[in-house]
Amino acid sequence: MPRIKRWFPVSHDINSDPEIWEMRRLIGEKSLSIWLELLSIGDRNGGELSGCYEELTRSIAGKCQATAKTVSAVFDFAKSKLWVESQPTLRISNFLKYHRTEELKEIPQGIENRSPPNLTEPNLTEPSIKRKSKIRLAPPSEAVELAQLLSDKIGENLPNHTHPSDASLLAWAWEAEKINRLDGHSWAEIRELIIWAQADSFWLANILSMRKLRKQWNQLLAKKTQSGQWNKAAQIRQRTAEILTRGLK
Numbered sequence: 001m002p003r004i005k006r007w008f009p010v011s012h013d014i015n016s017d018p019e020i021w022e023m024r025r026l027i028g029e030k031s032l033s034i035w036l037e038l039l040s041i042g043d044r045n046g047g048e049l050s051g052c053y054e055e056l057t058r059s060i061a062g063k064c065q066a067t068a069k070t071v072s073a074v075f076d077f078a079k080s081k082l083w084v085e086s087q088p089t090l091r092i093s094n095f096l097k098y099h100r101t102e103e104l105k106e107i108p109q110g111i112e113n114r115s116p117p118n119l120t121e122p123n124l125t126e127p128s129i130k131r132k133s134k135i136r137l138a139p140p141s142e143a144v145e146l147a148q149l150l151s152d153k154i155g156e157n158l159p160n161h162t163h164p165s166d167a168s169l170l171a172w173a174w175e176a177e178k179i180n181r182l183d184g185h186s187w188a189e190i191r192e193l194i195i196w197a198q199a200d201s202f203w204l205a206n207i208l209s210m211r212k213l214r215k216q217w218n219q220l221l222a223k224k225t226q227s228g229q230w231n232k233a234a235q236i237r238q239r240t241a242e243i244l245t246r247g248l249k
Contacts, residue, residue: 010036014032018138019081020035021138022138022170023035023074023077025138026073026077026144026166026169026170027070027073027074027077027166028070030064030065030066030070031070031073031074031077033064033066034060034064034071034074035074035078035083037060037063037064038060038078038084038092039092041056041060042091042092042095046095047091047092048089048090048091048092049084049089049090049091049092050089050090053090056090057071057072057075073165073166076165076166076167077166077167077170079167080167080170080171139170139173139174139176140177140180142176142180142187143173143174143176143177143180143187144173146172146173146176146187146190146194146210147169147170147172147173147175147176148169149191149194149195150172150194150198150207150209150210151163151164151169153194153195153198153204154198154204154208157198157204157205158205161208164209168209171210171211172209172210172211175210175211175213175214176190176210178214179210179213179214179217183217185217190213193213193217193220193221194207194213196220196224196227197213197224200223200227203216203220203223
């Protein structure tokens with residue numbers, strides 16, 4: 001399968017691209033239309049997304065019948081995937097490398113007459129060819145749900161905080177996936193510790209990301225266990241006191 005191109009000319013496999021699936025699932029079906037419009041603008045301007053960011057966002061929102069918030073979410077997602085770069089100006093990444101007309105200009109003179117390398121037999125004169133075929137799929141649905149749970153709980157405790165972007169939520173989901181896959185904690189354990197941490201008067205102000213939850217996991221678990229043991233002991237003392245009080249009457 002040929003390498004997927006995420007810019008004009010649009011790949012025939014765009015609807016089979018796992019990162020496109022991920023974007024549509026996180027942002028909505030309008031996101032693909034918005035991304036195609038960004039590619040179209042870049043195609044007409046040599047890769048640049050010219051104009052004021054706010055004006056560009058409003059223009060795309062109107063053309064794609066979407067909200068400016070959705071357009072901004074697509075921008076953030078594209079930046080997180082390195083589809084778009086902002087230095088020195090906002091532009092489609094690797095446009096010159098992948099655009100059909102520019103590919104023809106990059107071929108040095110005389111190279112069309114050069115014999116292609118023999119890839120079926122060892123050739124000491126040709127440089128080694130390294131192929132990267134790693135495709136990163138979307139995080140598990142459980143991880144996405146836990147990232148949203150943490151965001152919701154933080155929002156309940158700190159209504160005026162800056163809400164995480166879609167790109168940040170995606171990073172949180174991957175961090176939750178690491179807690180499950182690498183650290184060996186079940187989804188239920190992660191959920192339980194998120195809820196406990198966001199209900200604790202001290203930790204609710206300190207656990208403001210999934211990365212911080214993972215970093216402080218052992219300390220949080222120790223505090224949670226200690227709190228549970230203290231509550232259990234307090235309940236036993238209370239029941240004992242009630243029994244003694246009834247016995248004295």
